Amino acid sequence: MEVFRELAGLRAALAAAAGEGREVALVPTMGALHAGHIALIEAARRPGACVVASIFVNPRQFGAGEDLSRYPRKELSDIAMLNEAGCDLVWLPPVEAMYPAGFATSIAVGGVSEGLDGAARPGHFDGVATVVAKLFNQVQPARAYFGEKDFQQLAVIRRLVADLDFAVEIVGVPTQRDDDGLALSSRNVYLDEEQRAKAVALPRALGQAARAIAGGTAPDAALAEARATLTAAGFDVDYVELVDAGSLLPDPPADRRRQLLAAARLGSTRLIDNLAVSPTI
Template identity: 75%
Template sequence: MQTIRQLDLLRNGIADLRSDGSRIALVPTMGALHAGHIALIEAAKRPGTRVVASIFVNPKQFGPNEDLSRYPRKELADTRMLNEAGCDLLWMPPVEIMYPEGFATNVSVAGVSDGLDGAARPGHFDGVATVVTKLFNQVRPDLAYFGEKDFQQLAVIRRMVADLDMGIEIIGVPTQREDDGLALSSRNIYLDEAERAKAVALPRALGVAARAIQKGDDAEAALAVARESLIAAGFVIDYVELVDAETLGRPDAGRPRRLVAAARLGQTRLIDNLAVEPVESA
């Protein structure tokens, strides 16, 4: 696996990967890799496709009171994991290449960015859309893979790619979970032992609510039960909502829906989501 930090070398590296007619698949990450990231690499390893991963801790998607300085950085371990997973090229640019002096452009995606995490973390999705646009322009992939755990991020990127005619196939990969159901996340390392034991309440509450809604129970009542169980477990809730799976707006029982949640245990903010299938017929 090549590890590249300069843009001119990246262009050459991508050209080499394409020289045999291969397509390029991009897996963007912020490092601190875990099995969820490796599942993205594995999904991208299709015949005739070369896999490029990026590691860049993007300052533009962190708010003033968020954990940019604390965000885990594990360059050696990450490089080893990607190499062992069969990644072909690692793009690991420094901040001054991504945002050189005088950088003045912002990419904003209205609608899908506005609620949920967009409301809880103002400016976050502008930072995501801007850095992903840069990564797409640098790597010029044919496909890009993102985890469904960050479901709103996936919706933002899909909308952006469609609106800007980028011609990149965006593929969502199902959330990878611990044995007890907790979604894998780089931020899970912030949980102490007691918090980790409580954290499983999040996927369990969503599972109960999703099953209730799917069989036709009142959605608002199911959401209220989920919120109550999370508060009882020690969470401080940002949101627990049922949304349209594409627009993230008001859900329609005839369209794909998603149950989404964000809540805090101590200093750690966890997110999760589950698909809600159509209402079961009697």
Template identity: 70%
Template sequence: MLTVRDLNDLRASIAGWRAEGARIALVPTMGALHAGHMALIEAARRPGTRVVASIFVNPKQFGPNEDLSRYPRREAADARMLNEAGCDLLWLPSVETMYPAGFATTISVAGVSDHFDGAARPGHFDGVATVVTKLFHQVAPDAAYFGEKDYQQLAVIRRFVADLNVPVEIVGVPTQREDDGLALSSRNIYLDETERARAVALPRALGVATRAIGRGEPVDSVLDDARRALEAAGFVIDYVALADAETLEPDPAPGRPRRLLAAARMGQTRLIDNVPVE
């Protein structure tokens, strides 16, 4: 696996692969990698494809009171994981490369970013859309792979790619989970032993709720039950909501695809999860 920190070197490597007829796949990450990220690498690996993974802890998607300074950084361990997973190139841009002096452009995506994490974390999705746009211009991939755990992020990226005619196929990869159902996340390492045991209430509450909604039970009552279950486990809730799976509008119209989404804090750790509703 190549490890590249200079933009000119990145473009030269990709140009060489293009000359050989290779397809380019991108897996953007913020590092602190786990099995969920490896599932993205595995999904991206296809015959004739070169896989590029990026690691960049993006300051523009963290709010002033969020965990930018303590977000886990473990470059050497991440590089070993990517190499073992069959990644072809690790792109490690600096903050100065991504946001040089005078940088003044922000990508903002209305609609899908208005609710849920968009409301709870103002400016977060502007930071996501901006950095992903930059990565697309730097790597020029044919396809990019994102986990469905960050479902609203995936919806935001799909929206701006469609709106701006960006020639990149966006591939969503199902959420990877621990044996007890907790969604894999780089932030899970913040949970102490007691918090980790209680955190499983999040996927369990969503599972109970999605089955109840699927049976036709009243949505408001089901969501209230889910909130009570989470609070009983020790969570402080940001939101538990049913949304249109494509537009992320709350209270989806009959017949539309639906997604149940939740964000809640266990101690100092904010966890998110989502499940489809049939």
């Protein structure tokens, strides 16, 4: 496995892979890797693929007062995990390589970015769209892999690719969870022992709401119960919403694919999760 911090070296390696007839698969990450990221690498390892993982803590997707300065950075262990998982190339650009002096461009994706986390974290998805567009241009992948845990982010990236004609297939990979159901996240390391025990209330509340809605309970009642359950467990709830799984618009009819999305805080740690609503219990 090769590690690159300069774009010229990365592009030379990608050109060599192309010369061998290998299609490039990209797994963008912000590091602090866990089993969820490794699932993305494993999904990307199709026969003949050249798997590229990027590690970049993107300052443009963090708002004022968010956790940019303390976001976990584990470069050496990340590289070891990627090597063991069978990654071929790692792109580790410094901030000045991604945003050199005079950088003045930002990409805003409308529609799917505007509610939920788009409302709770203004500017967040502009930062996501901008850095992902740069990564696509730098790496030129045939496919790119993203976790479905970040459901709204995945929708934003699909819209970005469709609207700007990027020649890349976006592949969503199912959410990876701990044994008790908590979605894996780099931010889980912020939770102390007591908070970690409480955190499982998030997937459980979503599961209960999903079953209730599928069984005929009015969505507003099921969502209110989920919010109350989370509040009682010690969460400060940003949102729990039922949306159309494609457009992310609220109040979807029952014959559409529907998704429950939630964001809530335990202390200073913000957790997100989502769950599909089955047409039957």
